[in-house]
Amino acid sequence: MMQSGPGMGQQLPQQYQQPPSQQPYVMMQPQLQAQPAVWSQSAQPPQQPANADKVRTLWIGDLQYWMDENYLYTCFGQTGEVTSLKVIRNKQTSQSEGYGFIEFNSRATTERMLQTYNGAIMPNGGQSYRLNWATFSAGERSSRQDDGPDxxxxxxxxxxxxxxxxxxxxxxxxxxxxxxxxxxxxxxxxxxxxxxxxxxxxxxxxxxxxxxxxxxxxxxxxxxxxxxxxxxxxxxxx
DNA sequence: CATGAGCGT
The missing domain is CATH 3.30.70.330 (RRM (RNA recognition motif) domain)
Known part of the structure; x- marks a missing residue:
């Protein structure tokens, strides 16, 4: 059940487990002592280097309308490392907007999930996952992994x-x-x-x-x- | 034939 990696120097006791269906959003995160939260809406210049160790959320796109939270949990929840997930819906029609967010329990997990699932075939068989790091404000979303113009x-x-x-x-x-x-x-x-x-x-x-x-x-x-x-x-x- | 990409309480 509970995995403990002796090889990694993780010192955060993450022993809280909770069913994701009960609480749609879990914003509580253990604040790391070594790194203060820099992404609060204080007077931060936009020239912040995107190290962002606290990003644990993936953006997922190209979702079909029937792909709800339950479907996503079928895809990602089996790892036991999903803390929250949500499909964004139109407020009037409550129809899926075609994208959502999946939050994992650690940044390492999130990165692993991104590399493992991105491009893989989704369970419905017709398409592949479209995953990316979630952005928490408009402005950083255009930056892609590249070392030059494409x-x-x-x-x-x-x-x-x-x-x-x-x-x-x-x-x-x-x-x-x-x-x-x-x-x-x-x-x-x-x-x-x-x-x-x-x-x-x-x-x-x-x-x-x-x-x-x-x-x-x-x-x-x-x-x-x-x-x-x-x-x-x-x-x-x- | 046709031009992507979408970021939330």
Missing amino acids: HAIFVGDLAIDVTDYLLQETFRARYNSVKGAKVVIDRLTGRSKGYGFVRFADESEQMRAMTEMQGVLCSTRPMRIGPATNKNPAATTQ
Whole structure:
């Protein structure tokens, strides 16, 4: 039942266990002595480095409307490390907005969950998890893991079974600078909309792929490549 | 044919 890792120097006795269905939100967190809470709404400059050891919540998107808290608990609750989860709903229609939040008992757990589940196939079989770190205020959400600007291309004519991973690997086999790929998912059906995006770190590889990958087979259909509108407003991060 | 991305009491 209770795991204790002797290898890790964890000194926080986390022995409180509670059913997640009773309390929808558990905001109580043991405050670490070594690190004061810096994310209160005091006069903090927005130039805060995003170390954020206290972030234990994942954002999950591309949820279908029937995917409620019970479904998410089926997905994540078996680990016994979920402290709270919630699906955001429209207040008028009480319909799911297609995203939610999952909070775990530690940052290490959260990180492990992100790497384990992100991109994996969801139990319904039709789509893969879309997970990311949750942000607690608008402003940090645009920062992605990257070490430079990304150059994206539009990829259409995708077969419906093409996943992020397959699309990514199809390009990564020929281009080293592929940073990621995303297949756009229809929230109503949870299935692919038939197009997606591939991001490159190297602009020259992006240019090459625009012509070289034109008509190349991905799964069962030849791809149609086009330019992608850049949604990143020229982040000049040095 | 088509252009993603959505952050809460």
